[in-house]
Amino acid sequence: MAHAIEHEYTTTGLNHRKMLMWVFLGSDCLFFGSLIATYMVYRGQSLVGPYPVDIINVPVTTISTFVLLLSSFAMVQALAATHADNRRAIVGWLLATAFLGAIFIGFQIVEFNTFKNEGLTLGGNLFGATFFTLTGFHGAHVTLGIIWLVALAILGKKGRLGPNTALDVELCGLYWHFVDIVWIVIFTLLYLIGGFDAGPAPLGG
């Protein structure tokens, strides 16, 4: 099973799977870039509340941001453990990463629920539409990453992960860190900067 992927011949001299992952991440930038641009366009355009200032909870989201940053640290440890061929550490760090990701999703579920109860819906106003679309797709990325991490942990438990198959862990790590940097951008734009937006400016006349 663990064939020598690192020695396959490619015209660029670069590993195909890794190249594919970077091309995917580059294109995923466009995906999130479009959603972020849409949020920015409709920022402050909602005619009815709730507005960000009414419901955005920056302290709580700062905590969940720490959790996601910590998960990226656990991820690099998982890769280091894979290179070191330490099976227990591989499984442990992978599960720790998945667990921290799950906590982040937990925060998001509570947040979405609170927002819903306070009247923010996907169809209620422009803020709700753009906010839920953007953060929802990010949450979906995190969820996919958790599934990937757990699957890798199962492989690790079976002893299938080690220096020869480190790329399997590295690719998952690239994806995971990418999700982390997308959150860095979302956190800054939607929470730190946009979190205090109120309704539309009163119309003159």
Next chain:
Amino acid sequence: MAHQTEHTTNHPSTKQYVTIAIILFAITIVEFLLIWDRVGIADDLGASKIPLLVALSAVKFAIVILFYMHLKFDNPFFLRVFVAGLTLAFLVGIAVISLFVGFEGKPRTFAQNTAVPYEEHAEKDSGEAVTGETGAKETDTPIMTGPVTLVVGVAGETLGFDTQSITAASGAEVTISVTNPSANNSHNLVIVKAGTKDAVAADGTAAGPTNDWVTPGDSRVIAHTKLLTPGVDGEVTFTAPAPGTYQFVCTFPGHNFTMFGDFVVN
């Protein structure tokens, strides 16, 4: 030659990873302190904190891709691929945002105000028309002189009416019956003077739902229905004003951009 790229031995050490994690945490704490008003910096900085926050998150972004994602140590081609995607994303963002901001945030109003009639289209239509009446639009509603009831329906769940134009004779007693089959949306129907629908709706937004989203005593308003909640129908009766073209519009906030039509008085 296919062998040299993997086995990057110069991955950061655990100690370096810990340092990086601490830096990322520290930056996040600084960001939080910048905006949290109880700290007191937020107000002093005013709008200047926005570029600061953007710069700080850009630093975090760079640290993660360079170290956690190893782009600093990996083959530069990967970095180029990623930066290409990132650059395109930025360009898409700038294009979208400038498209909207460039029209003062109101592309539709801008388009309506600056629209030039498409002459060729009108000529083609007149060429095909049997009679010499150029540009005469068909309406579903025949012109009547006595008391008349016109039916205007909301087009399902969309923010639009099912009729583009209704017609009545000046001086006739007109009853406009509005059906709202939507399960989710509230609407109203307001008859206004030509070209004032957006202004009336904007002021109506300030008047709030208790006034049916219409400013009381607004001189541009000829008549209006109550706010019709989902599934509720209503009507309004009034005397058709002087001949001319008026508009009907829903002034529920935001609906006026798509939910309107002409009210022609002969």
